[in-house]
Amino acid sequence: MRLPTLKWAGDALELVDQTLLPSELVIKRCDSAEEVRDAIHRLVVRGAPAIGVAAAYGVLLAAHSAKNSSPEELREHVARAAELLAAARPTAVNLAWAVRRMEAAAQGQEASAQELYERLEREAKAIEEEDREANRRLGKFGAALLEDGATVLTHCNAGALATVDYGTALGVVYAAVEEGKNVSVYVDETRPLLQGARLTAWELTQAGIPATLICDDMAASVMSQGKVDCVVVGADRVAANGDAANKIGTLNLAILARHFLVPFYVAAPLSTVDFDMASGADIPIEERNPEEVTSFAGARFAPVGVDVYNPAFDVTPAYLIDAVIMEGGVAKPPLGAALAALRRD
Ligand code: MRU
Numbered sequence: 514m515r516l517p518t519l520k521w522a523g524d525a526l527e528l529v530d531q532t533l534l535p536s537e538l539v540i541k542r543c544d545s546a547e548e549v550r551d552a553i554h555r556l557v558v559r560g561a562p563a564i565g566v567a568a569a570y571g572v573l574l575a576a577h578s579a580k581n582s583s584p585e586e587l588r589e590h591v592a593r594a595a596e597l598l599a600a601a602r603p604t605a606v607n608l609a610w611a612v613r614r615m616e617a618a619a620q621g622q623e624a625s626a627q628e629l630y631e632r633l634e635r636e637a638k639a640i641e642e643e644d645r646e647a648n649r650r651l652g653k654f655g656a657a658l659l660e661d662g663a664t665v666l667t668h669c670n671a672g673a674l675a676t677v678d679y680g681t682a683l684g685v686v687y688a689a690v691e692e693g694k695n696v697s698v699y700v701d702e703t704r705p706l707l708q709g710a711r712l713t714a715w716e717l718t719q720a721g722i723p724a725t726l727i728c729d730d731m732a733a734s735v736m737s738q739g740k741v742d743c744v745v746v747g748a749d750r751v752a753a754n755g756d757a758a759n760k761i762g763t764l765n766l767a768i769l770a771r772h773f774l775v776p777f778y779v780a781a782p783l784s785t786v787d788f789d790m791a792s793g794a795d796i797p798i799e800e801r802n803p804e805e806v807t808s809f810a811g812a813r814f815a816p817v818g819v820d821v822y823n824p825a826f827d828v829t830p831a832y833l834i835d836a837v838i839m840e841g842g843v844a845k846p847p848l849g850a851a852l853a854a855l856r857r858d
Contacts, residue, residue, distance in 0.1 A: 560675020671747025755848025756793025
């Protein structure tokens with residue numbers, strides 16, 4: 514059973530509250546753009562594609578509250594919500610990308626507020642549907658890279674919970690399993706917020722796919738024993754040259770994978786590629802609350818007064834990436850040229 518991570522309810526956005534998984538499965542209802550912004554910031558909904566789709570519905574909620582006013586007023590609501598939502602998290606480009614698409618859909622001088630609202634609803638639903646399709650297509654391309662019996666190592670959660678309902682890195686695993694291959698997965702716990710232990714391990718267990726949880730610092734040992742056939746991770750933003758930002762700790766894995774000659778794959782839809790960003794050096798890296806490092810679930814384990822550095826993402830340079838698996842095909846080095854060839858516009 515794969516739950517939809519988010520659902521548009523006509524006048525509200527329903528989200529699986531990922532801060533509570535796996536102990537509790539609670540649906541959080543958001544009635545306004547502000548609530549969606551808060552949900553994105555608190556990681557109630559997280560993962561690059563999922564926050565893009567959630568933000569699109571956040572903009573739609575702002576339009577919903579203005580659909581009986583003038584088109585100008587509706588557009589003002591949309592512009593305010595777009596600004597608020599785009600600033601909720603800085604690293605995943607899908608967020609800004611989805612919000613820009615919604616703003617563009619609200620243009621058109623001749624339309625009434627009701628017509629603009631309907632246009633916005635169609636656009637948000639299109640963004641959601643494109644994510645479903647992109648994941649399934651990239652999953653199939655990625656599955657071709659996995660042999661029957663393969664063992665994959667993954668980091669964080671780039672699964673159904675990070676997208677609308679299927680996943681990018683885990684989409685590759687699901688597609689291979691759907692093709693009849695036996696695939697097992699080593700799951701990095703992913704400190705500090707344990708998206709691997711809480712979310713990926715839960716998703717794979719629900720799907721009946723063999724999953725082995727390891728602490729992040731065990732990856733070198735596992736790879737050194739020849740137990741990993743490839744690493745597959747997601748991405749929050751891929752620069753035009755192929756440098757890829759993903760959950761902190763991904764860079765460690767890429768370096769290890771190169772050392773142990775294990776293929777390192779990034780699975781990401783085109784909406785995660787930022788062709789305006791020449792290299793990963795310019796990708797904004799979110800820094801989060803120090804308490805995420807000093808405590809867990811409210812229990813503090815580090816001494817008061819210690820300094821903390823808590824970047825949520827790191828950037829893996831293109832030269833450590835063996836392929837970017839996308840809905841249009843598999844981009845292989847040189848990644849810059851391969852990504853440009855898969856670009857649609
Ligand atoms: O901080 P998070 O949980 O939003 O980080 C998520 C990741 O790093 C994912 O790997 C990435 O967004 C890709 S999701 C398909």
